[in-house]
Amino acid sequence: MEIKEHIITNPEKLLENLNELHPSDIAHSLKKIEKESSEDFFFILKQIPEDILGEVILELPDYLREDSYDELSSEKLTEIVYELESDDATDIIQELEEHNEEKAKEVFNGLEEEDKQQIEWLSRYEEDEAGSYMQTELFSANLNETIKESLDRLTLGKEEEELINIHQVYIVDNHKKLIASILLEDLILIDFKKTYQEVLDSHDENRFKANIVHDKEHIDDVAKKFEKYDLNAVAVVGFQDMLMGRITSDDILDVIEENATEQMYQLAGVDDDFEHDDNLYVTAKKRGYWLFLNLGTAILASLVIGIFEETLQAYVALAILMPIVASMGGNAGTQTLAVMVRQLALGDIDFDNSKDAIKKEVFISLVNGFVFAVIIGGIAWFWFNTAMLGVVIAISMIINLFSAGFFGASIPLILKKFDIDPAIGSTVLLTTVTDIVGFFSFLMLAKIILL
Amino acid sequence: MEIKEHIITNPEKLLENLNELHPSDIAHSLKKIEKESSEDFFFILKQIPEDILGEVILELPDYLREDSYDELSSEKLTEIVYELESDDATDIIQELEEHNEEKAKEVFNGLEEEDKQQIEWLSRYEEDEAGSYMQTELFSANLNETIKESLDRLTLGKEEEELINIHQVYIVDNHKKLIASILLEDLILIDFKKTYQEVLDSHDENRFKANIVHDKEHIDDVAKKFEKYDLNAVAVVGFQDMLMGRITSDDILDVIEENATEQMYQLAGVDDDFEHDDNLYVTAKKRGYWLFLNLGTAILASLVIGIFEETLQAYVALAILMPIVASMGGNAGTQTLAVMVRQLALGDIDFDNSKDAIKKEVFISLVNGFVFAVIIGGIAWFWFNTAMLGVVIAISMIINLFSAGFFGASIPLILKKFDIDPAIGSTVLLTTVTDIVGFFSFLMLAKIILL
Structure with a gap:
């Protein structure tokens, strides 16, 4: 039979077809039905046969899983857990424990001795150990x-x-x-x-x-x-x-x-664990921590600009052009960072060939540094009709793209050396570098050359 | 037997252990050996038994695969292809065709009629069709x-x-x-x-x-x-x-x-296909295209700043604080973008629930907008001892974080609606928005309120 998604959003139809559907499809259908009416959701939930209900619940999003634990009796939950494979049974018991310890105990005590032993044993593994992913049912x-x-x-x-x-x-x-x-x-x-x-x-x-x-x-x-x-x-x-x-x-x-989701999120400063929280304030708070770090970086950059207050006063064109160098450095650095973080995770880059990786990134960023130095130098010259302004922004572009490549490649490696996940923290450290180097080099050169 | 990597960097030892090693380990060992001496690499390559050589070659990086095609005779390559499963055989023939059409023809013609048919047939599938991933050997x-x-x-x-x-x-x-x-x-x-x-x-x-x-x-x-x-x-x-x-x-x-690598790279403006190119200028050029787009965005932002030349001249503190609002908007937008792009790819967000997703993102960014408005408003007030400067930057922060959330959520959805991969182009479009809104709202409010 062709594998096809079957999402049924009509409650009666879903009930009729429960036996034909894959648990994953039932869960997706329930999710849509719950949006319209939580009564329908609970009604159908209770009609699902115990031998597949556990698998359906495991496919529901967190908040609906918790609603299900509240709604279903301890006896029913015991039957569900009994029908599941050991690893899934353990997951449900552990989640139930966090949500409602009393109920978790009741469910656990209702199980057969053998199941209890397996769950106790599997619960002892840490979240990221192979043991917590294994199922004990085997031939x-x-x-x-x-x-x-x-x-x-x-x-x-x-x-x-x-x-x-x-x-x-x-x-x-x-x-x-x-x-x-x-x-x-x-x-x-x-x-x-x-x-x-x-x-x-x-x-x-x-x-x-x-x-x-x-x-x-x-x-x-x-x-x-x-x-x-x-x-x-x-x-x-x-x-x-x-x-x-x-x-x-x-x-x-x-x-x-x-893992891929986690990495992508970490680079962007998002914590996957809190993205699906029921309470949006919690999600906002977690993202806010990251923004707070970035505010620190931005203020640092402003302090650097502040050093050159007089230069800016004397030459307002500098304020207009100033963000370009920092922005280009940030973007080139992000490219390098994405490549380094991903290849470190995939094992394509390790400490053995880290020098080659840094050299490669520095070479690429220097090539683009020279190309964009010429382009932006020309633009600045014609825009403000000052050749030396073009020279200033061109040199500053080369310096900043070089440091974007060098630090973009080194920061993840250094973090990894200290056993810190390179995806966490790399972005904020790199932005600090490219902002500060970008603003400082541009304004310092302007002060020396133009004034 | 426990699964363990066996990388052997001593050429003689590798030769002795060829029969014990997994093709993937042989390939990784060869890669390290080639760094020291390409002579050793070619010498060992020719000693590897034909029945596993194909699998070894498939695990080598692009540039070493091409070197291998050059070094091995058409007869040897034919034997290798003959030993492979149909999908892998087709991959090698297709790659060889791009590299050396003459040799590819010789190899192909040396195969048995049945293999020829299968390869011809598998070659007809597009790169992303299920057919090009299947193997024809089955029970x-x-x-x-x-x-x-x-x-x-x-x-x-x-x-x-x-x-x-x-x-x-x-x-x-x-x-x-x-x-x-x-x-x-x-x-x-x-x-x-x-x-x-x-x-x-x-x-x-x-x-x-x-x-x-x-x-x-x-x-x-x-x-x-x-x-x-x-x-x-x-x-x-x-x-x-x-x-x-x-x-x-x-x-x-x-x-x-x-797919995960591709998505992460696309968000950062990197094209995976050209990252492993032998010629670093090609990689630099591909990354340069992206930087060029970003240069356009940065210049647009500069033009916006340019509108307020007189305001900046009158009030240099504005130039110092200006990057903060744009930078915070950029970071908040990146968070939203990463979540949207990934969840669209995983199917957790679709057009059915897109409104909820936008609402969620706007809510989160508004919460953080108000929080950071208060923080940065206070800082600006004390730093420059001007209460109204604090008001200006605070309002501008709220406006920009709101647009970061709104556009960060909408842009990927709109791109997807037009059948464009949301990971491509989202970042550059969003940066344009957060930069322009960031600079314009801040300087415009300053002009109205402060002057």
């Missing part, structure tokens, strides 16, 4: 089992809808240590009567090696491995290579998308 | 075949290393029309003696529906479907649902990463 088999025996378990797991999205069998020894992994595309061709030990013995030892990451590894590093080695799924192991869970490519798609 | 079976028969073909395909990364069998009728798809995790549990027709007949008709995209679909839309529906692989169909190929999640990871 594993003991070395001494026959393939047939393990497949009977797969059948059971599939009937209970516990095992989905299975690409390989993970083979463990009696201590749950991960020994190997056989892709289903290989397993399906092997004689099912063999034990896994026999299968491994009759092949090269590297033939069925598993792709492993550690549970404490940073999720960004895991994502890089997926990209670099074109992976589909990895096994997550803990202490002494014990098999803990697995991470699949759909989780990694989300990680990559979120 | 398919006819309705009338038994599972056993099809698995014998899978065995063969795996022995020839033609079929890897297989997650499902695609079931087609006699006209190659795609009928269904069975995941290996289901297939492995079914009696292999059955024909596919029998399997389909004994299940609900939706049980084995295939996830389908069309060959002419935009790859970005395909990527969105992967994310939204947590897909692993999709079948690509052409005219009359004929099965053409498949796209897997590793291809989509690259698409998402590249």
Whole structure:
């Protein structure tokens, strides 16, 4: 069937089609319906079968998720959590805890012992550790089992809808240590009567090696491995290579998308965590912090201009042309910054080749510095009919574009050296440089040459 | 085995370990070795076995890929292309065509008839069509075949290393029309003696529906479907649902990463296509185009300032404070722009909820407008000991932050309405607005209130 979005904004129609729709489409439809009537939203929410309701809730925006937690009973929420995979179940319990601790406890206590253990265990991982992204549901088999025996378990797991999205069998020894992994595309061709030990013995030892990451590894590093080695799924192991869970490519798609958003926002001075807040004052406040830093920069630039009060008084053309140099420096610096920050994140630039990167950026900005020096020099000369004014702005343009390239390339590297995310803070530091160098060089040269 | 990068910068050691390393690691090692000695680079390149050399070359940066095409004979290149999957083979042939048409022809003519056809066929797709991302190697079976028969073909395909990364069998009728798809995790549990027709007949008709995209679909839309529906692989169909190929999640990871880079670069005025050019003058020229647009904006702003030459002459404090309002507007506008552009790309904002988005941005910028009006108004008053100067800059701050929010939200939406990528051009248009509104409102208010 062709994959197509099905967004249904008519409440009755949505109810009729609940069983046909993907949870993600139901969530999107609900979002639109809630805009018109929150009554309809809650009415439909309660009609959604428990086995997909959890997935629907996870696709809702924050504020609707919280409304849902309020509206649904603890019993219903328990059923929903029970139906989810371990990683999603943990996410909901953790979110519910922040929102309504009492209810979270009730839901948690209503779960089966095994689920409780898994959630407790997954909750212990930090937000950015591989462990907090893994699901514990996977298809594993003991070395001494026959393939047939393990497949009977797969059948059971599939009937209970516990095992989905299975690409390989993970083979463990009696201590749950991960020994190997056989892709289903290989397993399906092997004689099912063999034990896994026999299968491994009759092949090269590297033939069925598993792709492993550690549970404490940073999720960004895991994502890089997926990209670099074109992976589909990895096994997550803990202490002494014990098999803990697995991470699949759909989780990694989300990680990559979120990281890219975060980076783009950080360069612009926006904090993604507070962008979706219910309370717009909170969003405004968070953005305001950044603007406050920029106000500091702008005032610093004004102080620099203030030094040349007399020069400006004597020659008002300087005030008219003054913003051009600073603005060009800011824009050239932003270009360099975007390239550096992104390539540092992608691993294309590292400390080994950082000198080459700086050289490249300085070269590019100098080339453009000379080109725009000639252009703006000519314009200033004709505009104010003063050749020396052209010379002043031209030299200042070269100086400022040079520093835009040099500092635009160095600032992210220096921040990274100090283990600060280069996307945070780079912009404000660079603007300070290009503003101050831009205004100072232009007005200082004018004072020396023109007066 | 734990997934770890293995970069070997010692040429002899790399040669010894060629068979152990992932093509991606070999490529990264070669890149480092080439920096020290291009002789070593070429020497090792020629020692790499043909069955992985293609994958190594595809992971090299552009300039080294071109060097490799020059260095390797047409015969060797033909063998390399022969070993690759159809989509990668097509990429190499197309790139070679641009670089050395003669050699590309020789390589192409040396291929087997079937490979030639596939490459010709894949070459016909536009760069951003799903078809150009698909690989034609897949595991398919006819309705009338038994599972056993099809698995014998899978065995063969795996022995020839033609079929890897297989997650499902695609079931087609006699006209190659795609009928269904069975995941290996289901297939492995079914009696292999059955024909596919029998399997389909004994299940609900939706049980084995295939996830389908069309060959002419935009790859970005395909990527969105992967994310939204947590897909692993999709079948690509052409005219009359004929099965053409498949796209897997590793291809989509690259698409998402590249799109994010492109967006971030576009907002900063950088063209990704020319960033990796061998010739730095080309990169500088491309960045220069953008700076040229910004020069236009800056000169426009200067013209606005020029209108108030007499006001500035009478009151030099205005020249000192002038950049603050424009700079704050620029920064607030950049915040809004980043959020709008990214959320438009992710589909979180569309034309349905665009009014809400504009309202939100205007609200946020007005809140910050009032806050910073008070702060900067106070500073200006004390700094120059003139209360009315504080009033002027405060009002101007509110006006400019309002227009930053309003235009920062509207410009991307308007561009999108005209089918222009919102990331391109938004920044320059917005800077024009915030600069002109910033300088004009400040100086005009000063002229009216102060003089």
